[in-house]
């Protein structure tokens with residue numbers, strides 16, 4: 001019989017599990033029921049009592065590696081913690097969220113455990129099969145493996161997060177000899193939350209295209225007005241910002257640019273393929289190399305002056321043939337009243 005271990009880690013708050021960890025827990029609960037397999041949960045972090053409350057009803061065995069050394073992401077300590085948890089649970093299948101913290105250690109942990117690892121997993125089949133996409137989300141593969149332990153890194157946003165039911169489980173502490181480490185974490189320097197424009201957990205993807213920086217009907221460029229309109233909307237709607245390739249490429253061509261936009265925002269064939277419930281495209285033509293990046297955006301709307309743009313050809317659910325400058329100014333005004 002398979003023994004499933006789901007590895008989780010606490011977030012920056014030091015005590016709570018993040019959404020990606022709770023999604024992995026829900027996926028593991030479902031899989032363990034389908035396979036009739038034993039399920040254990042492993043927690044890594046400063047302390048695990050807050051995590052245990054969130055894990056109520058998921059599994060009776062919760063193992064934890066805790067302490068100051070495990071508060072911060074660091075390869076040596078995270079790998080040692082995960083290795084100890086895998087051994088303690090005698091796991092044959094290990095599920096973990098593909099957070100930046102775990103994605104970088106899990107191949108190493110799989111190697112230490114003599115196992116194999118697959119990454120970018122989007123779904124798990126009831127007969128222990130894992131699904132992932134290849135070649136920029138064009139080819140979907142279903143993988144089965146005989147080797148054990150089998151480590152699977154689950155993509156965030158592919159499962160519903162576990163929500164607690166009943167009482168918090170007891171925690172079994174797993175002792176780990178703290179490995180020698182040359183890395184000390186002195187703090188985190190990150191942009192303020194509202195300056196972060198890429199928000200994978202946002203319900204809405206807002207895409208800005210090159211039209212925002214092109215000459216408008218008055219023959220003038222209005223990039224300076226575009227910036228507050230776009231940033232104002234992102235803040236009010238808590239949306240994530242995407243871009244077309246043409247817009248992010250302009251910075252290298254000495255053309256008018258939106259200062260907050262980088263190549264990381266690019267959506268499409270040579271950009272990202274994020275997962276959001278809804279998407280709103282503005283001043284973007286909706287050409288195929290861009291729209292393939294919308295594969296996982298369920299409800300799509302676009303604002304374009306051109307009634308014949310790519311979005312009109314079955315790529316958007318709703319196309320507003322309108323001036324995005326005017327529409328977004330009105331939308332921001334309405335949001336401000338809320």
Ligand SMILES: Cc1cc2nc3c(=O)[nH]c(=O)nc-3n(C[C@H](O)[C@H](O)[C@H](O)COP(=O)(O)OP(=O)(O)OC[C@H]3O[C@@H](n4cnc5c(N)ncnc54)[C@H](O)[C@@H]3O)c2cc1C
Nearest residue numbers: 209210211244245246268269270271283285289290305324
């Ligand atoms: C190999 C390859 C890979 C590529 N990969 C990608 C990729 O990953 N991602 C990507 O995005 N592109 C990619 N492209 C480029 C892609 O084909 C398009 O060139 C690009 O998406 C166009 O960007 P855009 O729609 O913002 O700009 P444009 O084509 O210039 O369109 C601007 C649009 O803005 C509209 N507009 C202007 N003013 C307003 C206004 N006031 N209100 C409303 N609408 C307005 C115009 O009507 C126009 O439709 C790739 C191309 C190739 C060949």
